[in-house]
Amino acid sequence: MNMLKIVAVPMHPEGRKFVAIFATITVALWLVWAPLFWIGAGVTVWCYYFFRDPVRVIPQQPGLVVSPADGVVSLIEDVVPTADLGLGEAPLTRVSVFMNVFNCHVNRAPIAGKVAHIVYHHGKFLNASLDKASEHNERNSLTIEAPDGTRIGVVQIAGLVARRIVCFVREGDALGIGHRFGLIRFGSRLDIYLPQGVSPLVSVGQTAVAGETILADLANPRQTRPGIAE
Known part of the structure; x- marks a missing residue:
């Protein structure tokens, strides 16, 4: 999976609050035990990826x-x-x-x-x-x-x-x-x-x-x- 392609894809506004929640939990996990940060970070990136909203090339032929x-x-x-x-x-x-x-x-x-x-x-x-x-x-x-x-x-x-x-x-x-x-x-x-x-x-x-x-x-x-x- 190319992480750059994930980060470069815009996210739909519907996902912002979920990414914010996962990011907050990730910080909390880091404060509890640093290695847990990477688990939280992975889940946060997945959440961003889930709510991605890429540009699409829509065909315009009638019908x-x-x-x-x-x-x-x-x-x-x-x-x-x-x-x-x-x-x-x-x-x-x-x-x-x-x-x-x-x-x-x-x-x-x-x-x-x-x-x-x-x-x-x-x-x-x-x-x-x-x-x-x-x-x-x-x-x-x-x-x-x-x-x-x-x-x-x-x-x-x-x-x-x-x-x-x-x-x-x-x-x-x-x-x-x-x-x-x-x-x-x-x-x-x-x-x-x-x-x-x-x-x-x-x-x-x-x-x-x-x-x-x-x-x-x-x-x-x-x-x-x-x-x-x-």
Whole structure:
């Protein structure tokens, strides 16, 4: 791990108080027993790293859907979207991106549009990699509507370690593609519901980068990534 690259990456303001807390504990540990300082320092650097907010190069081609999160594509399946999203009862393709504690946790808008709907649902804190986490875990559901009326559902899901979902936007807010809309603390998952008939351009096990990795192309809805069967 290149420490210079970590230090050079800006930190999201949401992380400042946590880094300050860990830094204070590190000083206290040093006063108790000097060798403990290095343990505290390592945890403090990790905390800074967790809340990093790197600059991303956002694709601007019309119709693209980008990943809202860093992580691994853990699930792709056709399911009925959660009622919180208001997307109807017909099955839609859901792409799930699982974030571990080393991924960047700043969430970005998958498309440009208006935040049409936000619903926070209190629930459990199961392992976010499990399929049932979509229904049972604590979550925040957003529906983003593009200027042409196309709607994309995005669900921030708390995990086994994650205990706090942060959303920076409100209903009616306008978002550009790749704009920051939220953050989940310490490991979690995001579900993205694509419009009916739109094929994903990613596969399970692929690493996704928030704001950069293209999940689908609304202008070419049946296009698929080579190797993905329709």
